Amino acid sequence: MTATAMTLVEHHSWLPAGKRAAVCFNVDDVHPATSRDEFDAGGDLGRGALGRLERLLERNPSVRVTLFVPPDWRLQRLVPTRRWLTRIPFLRERIHWAPLTPKGRFRVDRHPEFVSYLNALPRTECAVHGLNHAHVGPRMAVEFQEQSRSRCRAMLEEGRRIFAAAGLRHxxxxxxxxxxxxxxxxxxxxxxxxxxxxxxxxxDTAVTGEARTAGSGLRGASLIQPTFIRCTPEENPTGATASSAGLVHFTTNFQATSTIDRALAIIECGGLLLIRAHIFKTGGGITMLDGLDNAYCDYLERLWRELETRYGDALWWTTLAEVADRCRATRS
Ligand SMILES: [Zn+2]
Structure with a gap:
């Protein structure tokens, strides 16, 4: 097993001239499931969750969005349903704790109307969200756990192939x-x-310029500034030359349960306010706190109006890809 060390390097000089802070918005789990399945994750197009997003974009012309799309979503339920099998030692780590959707059922290249709809959304970019969004064992939605670097690479390539076959702009x-x-x-x-x-x-971590992440996922990254992740492997099994132009990490620091004061503090500190939502509110056995229902849409509109009133042109309404490009271009 190859050990890889990760170094986190905070980046500062990324804001364009005249901008004091930036606002990004991303929506996760967008895939072709419809309300006739477990839940509408975008498959109902304008009649459902994506319609709600589209109206939100129409009414708020500054706002831009990044949609994270799983290439071949397989999770049918988001909570375990196979009770007794999950109590058997050895087996419990090797089975899916709930039945999966058949492979390919929600693969985006099999849903051309869904792809056309996403491609036509204004001020929207799509990016990759895992491959199947599933893993064996108790952490059933945590897709990346013990896989090797080359296995991860193969999964990334498969996702890319599916997006390319679908013609999904991303x-x-x-x-x-x-x-x-x-x-x-x-x-x-x-x-x-x-x-x-x-x-x-x-x-939860209080907003300051020095605050580091201590919640879900990566720890020790800046709470409000983009952070370069540098990996230094002990060996290089793929033979790839080291050091790409850099992988930029962004921290999700705001969702439906956050206060407007938290957003204002991030702006005041000159950071990147990254607002996050899930495309569905309830389904698969759970309810998402940050599901994009009407109440969250109303709250977002209130927040965005407040930001526009207070800061006007000093705010950079942008996308994650655009900020990443700025970071890579301004890296010393
Ligand atoms: Zn997800």
Whole structure:
């Protein structure tokens, strides 16, 4: 097993001239499941969850969005249903704790209307969200756990092939399902020339310029500034030349349960306010606190109006890919 060390280097000089802070918005788990399945994750197009997002974009012309799309979503339930099998030692780590959707059922290249709809959304970029969003054992949505760097690389390539076959326009960004980004995955992302990753979610640490992430996913990254992840492997099994232009990490620091004061503090500190939502509110046995229902849409509109009133042109309304490109261009 190859050990990989990760170094985190905070980046500062990324804001364009005249901007004091930035705002990004991302929505996770967008895939072709419809309300006739366990839940509408985008498959109902304008009649459902994506319609809600589209109206939100229409009414708020400054706002831009990054959609994280799993190439071949397989989780049918988000909670365990196989009770007794999961109590058997050895077996419990090797089975899926709930039945999976058949392979390919929600593969995006099999859903051309869904792809056309995403491609036509204004001010929207799509990025890769895992591959199947599933793993055997108790952490059933944590797709990346023990896989090797080359296995991670193969999964990334398969996701890319599916997006290419689908004709889905996308950027070179990645969100690991359920936040977890082990070093082997970060190394594989660098090898494959991905530009950004969102792994840490921290909704509790008090906002300061020096605050570090201590919530879900990656720890020790800046709470409010982009952070370069540098991986130094002890050996290089793929033979790839070291050091791409850099993988930039962004921290999710705001969601439906956060206060407007938290958003204002991030702006006041000159950071990147990264607002996050899930495309569905309830389904698969759980309810998401940050599901994009009407109440969260209303709250987001209130927040965005407040930011526009207070800061006007001094705010950079941007996307994760655009900030990553700025970071890579301004890296000393
Ligand atoms: Zn997800």
């Amino acid at each position: 950027v070179q960004g990645f969100a690991p399902p359920a936040w977890n980004a082990p070093p082997a995955l970060c190394q594989a992302l660098s090898d494959a020339d991905f530009r950004f990753i969102t792994s840490a979610r921290d909704l």
